[in-house]
Amino acid sequence: MLFGPLIGSLLYMAGGFKAPFIVVGLILIVSTFVLSKVVPHETKHEIVERFNASHSIEVQNSNGKDSFWQVCSIPYISLTIIATAACEMGLVFKEPIMQLRLLHDFNLNIGIVGVIFSIDVLTFCGTCFILGRIDEKKKPFHRLIAAGLFVFSLAHLLSGPSPWIFPDSLGILITGSLLLGVGGSFIKTSSIASMHQTYTFLFGKTTPRAQNAIASVNCSGQALGQIVGPILGSFMTDWLTYRLAFFISSIMFLVFAIVFTMVTNCEEKRRRGGILDQKYTKMPSENNGVQMGE
Amino acid sequence: MLMSSICLTIFAANSAYSSIAPFYPNEALAKGVPPYTFGLIFACYSVAMFIASPLVNGAMNKYGRKKVMITGCLCEGIAMLAMALIDYTDSGVAFALLSALCRMVEGTGNACLNASASAII
Numbered sequence: 493m494l495f496g497p498l499i500g501s502l503l504y505m506a507g508g509f510k511a512p513f514i515v516v517g518l519i520l521i522v523s524t525f526v527l528s529k530v531v532p533h534e535t536k537h538e539i540v541e542r543f544n545a546s547h548s549i550e551v552q553n554s555n556g557k558d559s560f561w562q563v564c565s566i567p568y569i570s571l572t573i574i575a576t577a578a579c580e581m582g583l584v585f586k587e588p589i590m591q592l593r594l595l596h597d598f599n600l601n602i603g604i605v606g607v608i609f610s611i612d613v614l615t616f617c618g619t620c621f622i623l624g625r626i627d628e629k630k631k632p633f634h635r636l637i638a639a640g641l642f643v644f645s646l647a648h649l650l651s652g653p654s655p656w657i658f659p660d661s662l663g664i665l666i667t668g669s670l671l672l673g674v675g676g677s678f679i680k681t682s683s684i685a686s687m688h689q690t691y692t693f694l695f696g697k698t699t700p701r702a703q704n705a706i707a708s709v710n711c712s713g714q715a716l717g718q719i720v721g722p723i724l725g726s727f728m729t730d731w732l733t734y735r736l737a738f739f740i741s742s743i744m745f746l747v748f749a750i751v752f753t754m755v756t757n758c759e760e761k762r763r764r765g766g767i768l769d770q771k772y773t774k775m776p777s778e779n780n781g782v783q784m785g786e
Numbered sequence: 787m788l789m790s791s792i793c794l795t796i797f798a799a800n801s802a803y804s805s806i807a808p809f810y811p812n813e814a815l816a817k818g819v820p821p822y823t824f825g826l827i828f829a830c831y832s833v834a835m836f837i838a839s840p841l842v843n844g845a846m847n848k849y850g851r852k853k854v855m856i857t858g859c860l861c862e863g864i865a866m867l868a869m870a871l872i873d874y875t876d877s878g879v880a881f882a883l884l885s886a887l888c889r890m891v892e893g894t895g896n897a898c899l900n901a902s903a904s905a906i907i
Contacts, residue, residue, distance in 0.1 A: 496800065496801035496802070496803060496804030496805040496806075496807065497804050497805065497807045497808045499801050499805050500801075500804070500805030500806055500807065500808050500809060501808040501809060503805075504808065504809040509809070509813055509870070509873045510870040510871075510873055512805050512806070512809075513866045513867065513869045513870035514866075514867060514870050516798055516801060516802050516805060516866050517863045517864070517865075517866030517867035517869075517870070518863070518867070519798040519863075520795070520798055520799060520802070520859055520860075520862050520863030520866060521859075521860065521863035521864070521867075523791070523794065523795040523798060523859055523863075524856055524859040524860045524863060526791050526795075527791060527792070527795060527852075527855060527856055527859060528852075528856050530787055530788050530791045531788065531791075531792075531851075531852045531855060531856075531906065532788070532852075533852065559843075560839075560840045560843040560844075561840070584804070584828075587804060587807045587828055588807070588811060588824045588825045588828055590807075591807060591808055591811055591812070592811060595812075602808060602809065602812075605808050606808045609804075609807060609808055684904060700905075701847055703905050704843050704846040704847055704851070704901070704905045705843050706904075706905075707843075707846075707900075707901045707902070707903075707904035707905040708839045708840060708842050708843035708846070708901045709839070709843075710901075710904060711835065711839045711842070711897055711900045711901040711904070712835075712836050712839035712840065712897075714835070714900070715832045715833075715835035715836035715839060715893070715897065716832070716836055717832075718803070718829070718831065718832030718835065719829045719832040719833050719836055722824075722825040722828040722829050723825045723826065723829050725825065726821075726822065726824055726825030727822075727825065730821075730822060
């Protein structure tokens with residue numbers, strides 16, 4: 493998603509309006525055939541479970557909490573969805589407004605605009621690689637999400653750049669874009685893993701149906717952010733100014749980051765309590781099948 | 787091979803969302819589309835994605851992840867090719883409406899592709 497503007501502007505310069513659509517469209521159609529050959533067929537267990545689900549037969553392994561809305565109703569998962577939506581919102585907030593600002597206020601050409609749009613990609617890719625290593629070892633998913641929200645707040649403050657605090661400079665705007673990539677990677681690498689972690693903690697394991705539900709829930713969270721981001725960006729810029737719009741969104745991120753941190757700290761304490769309860773109430777052999785979140 | 791194919795497809799599919807950002811507003815402005823609708827046209831993709839996500843979950847349970855993924859990829863590819871053709875319209879209203887329609891089909895396809903890819907991985 494973050495590479496899109498760079499690809500779009502390069503193809504647009506090379507072949508006009510049609511080129512980006514034709515190239516990406518053809519890539520996707522070719523990918524369809526590749527995927528049909530490469531993606532494996534489902535396992536026997538998955539086919540049985542799907543058959544049971546489509547014929548309303550209760551699945552033996554199901555814990556009754558694996559539909560889309562049931563997964564959404566788990567409080568910590570719903571908070572993570574909001575964080576995912578906020579992350580997407582923060583990333584695409586600039587999409588409809590930054591082009592005109594860079595073209596008219598900073599007198600840049602369309603190629604440079606595409607490059608600036610894609611600056612956050614560099615930091616996003618780099619940070620994702622590092623975070624992947626940290627996530628594998630320590631699994632501090634909710635802390636990374638909270639950190640990502642704080643970074644987003646700072647990034648939006650710089651992306652304006654915010655009036656009263658920073659001068660109107662292209663350098664500060666680019667620094668903001670760099671930080672957007674960092675914040676985005678913090679949240680995106682952790683959100684789906686965090687939801688799986690919570691689900692596993694609550695129900696002991698995930699079923700294929702629960703995996704489908706979590707993937708769909710994450711997708712809808714992203715979509716929600718993508719809906720709100722451009723609309724909010726264009727309307728706020730229309731009513732206020734570009735710089736003020738980013739300043740207000742920065743405050744929104746700061747407030748949400750604080751709320752998220754407070755809630756996750758409570759959740760963490762509750763989980764620790766849950767682990768202790770299970771330690772003292774179950775025999776070691778009974779604990780074997782239960783995978784704790786942390 | 788599986789992972790790289792899925793990652794490359796997701797890369798192309800997700801870039802479809804934002805690839806129009808650097809050039810679309812100027813082109814739409816030249817066709818007479820009012821600037822306040824840009825955000826709405828951009829958001830059509832995500833609205834469709836948001837609406838389709840719960841349905842995609844049901845489809846994955848019923849038809850399987852692979853079929854949903856392939857359908858989504860094909861759907862998004864065709865919608866992208868269709869969007870190239872709207873350049874031939876002269877009317878600003880037609881340009882905006884057709885853009886919105888194509889973006890909605892793309893968004894639905896992306897919901898299928900993204901959710902099924904996450905579940906498969």
